[in-house]
Each structure stands twice: as C-alpha cells, then as structure tokens.
Amino acid sequence: MLLDQIADKWSVLILAALCDGPLRFNAVRRRLDGITQKALTQALRRLERNGIVERRVVTDAPIAVEYSISPLGRSLEEPFRVINAWTHRHLPEVEQARAAFDERRGA
C-alpha cells in the first residue's frame, strides 16, 4: 500500500507534531523521543517527496529549515481518523484474540 510509507511509526508522529504549525528540524526531533537524526531525515525526505510535508530553507545565519504539513498532508486526516476509530473500537477484541492464541500454545 501507498499508505505504508506515510503511516509508519515515525511518519505518523511527525505529522502529529507538525499538525499545530511548522517546526524546524531539531524542534521536530525534540518532540520525537528516541528518534535518531538519520531516521528523522529519512522520514522527512520521504514525506517531502510524497508531497505530504513542505520544506523551506530559511537562509538566515544560523541556517534554519522549517517543515510544515501540505494541503495533501492535511487530507490524510480522514483516513487517520477512521483508523484510530477502528483501533479504539476493536483493540479489546484484538488483545483478547492474542491472549487466547498465546494461551492455546503455552506462552
């Protein structure tokens, strides 16, 4: 699926962070506990490439790079909402299924 590349762990968190407004590289990083600079760069690149976020270089000194959600990125709100709704509604069932499965095979 196309959404795989947008809905992986870090990308979702990045979009959530950018949801309230633009942030600079290290500002995003500070909000995402545990992400490495490499992983953040990669995720941002892919989001940018797919048109989900916009990258804007502020050529002041010191240099700054600002990331923000694009209109296309905002259009993801509905899918995300539906997915979250499904999760909230069915998570107990899933956990119960997992417990039952693990039980069957002596966990």
Add this chain to the structure above:
Amino acid sequence: MLLDQIADKWSVLILAALCDGPLRFNAVRRRLDGITQKALTQALRRLERNGIVERRVVTDAPIAVEYSISPLGRSLEEPFRVINAWTHRHLPEVEQARAAFDERRGA
C-alpha cells in the same frame, strides 16, 4: 500503529483473497504470486493471532487447513475502503510530487 501488522503488503492481499470465501493454505498461496511459504505462514499466523482470520483444520486425509475471515476481519472493511478512496483520489498528486522532487535533484 496496530494497523501496521494487518495492513502490510501480504496481509492485505491475503484478506482480499479470503474476502470471497474460505481457502486452503496452498489455494491462498496460488493466488498470491511470489509469496514464499514461509512468508505466507508468518502472515497467516499473525492474522490468526490478532483474530483477523480463523484457522480450521479439516482432519480428512489428506489433511487440509482452511482459512477464513473472522467478523473482526470484516470490520476492517471501512478503514480499507477509506484508505483506498484516499489513494484513488490523491495518487495523482503524490506521483506529481514525486516527479517534482526527483526532478529537483537530478534523477
């Protein structure tokens, strides 16, 4: 996300295959071109563990194992539909963004 484990490449295709009715292991396999038996086993196990598919051993000779979608699995229809709708609606934009990005950096 929880959906990651359900909405990866093979799982989606497996669910699509099972959508119209139960199938045996090798029947699923034949529908999924290129999947290895190991990957299929793993995907089916995880789907089963999460309660998305049901596994039923038919103890005839030769042995048969039938997989089918559970009610919980069917409840995924709406999220999938919304995701597909988003993809259909916005894929051109994404592709355009990708082309522009790749252009910018000499592809």
Add this chain to the structure above:
DNA sequence: CAGAATCCTCAAAGATACTG
C-alpha cells in the same frame, strides 16, 4: 543548525531441505 557519510550490527527475508 541541518544533514551527509561511514561503519557496524542484528533481525528479517529468501532458499533449501525435511516431516507428520
């Protein structure tokens, strides 16, 4: 500050062979 480059490790993917 924002990121590219490098090295390393370890886990997942693939191929092959075997079995109840």
Add this chain to the structure above:
DNA sequence: CAGTATCTTTGAGGATTCTG
C-alpha cells in the same frame, strides 16, 4: 497437504564522525 527447521543473504537501523 501444510507446515517446521536450518542456513544464508540482504539491508534497515543505530552510533559516530564530519561539514556547508
């Protein structure tokens, strides 16, 4: 038929260093 077991290979991810 429906897997499990084993071995190998590949590559994603982390840590570190360097730079415009």
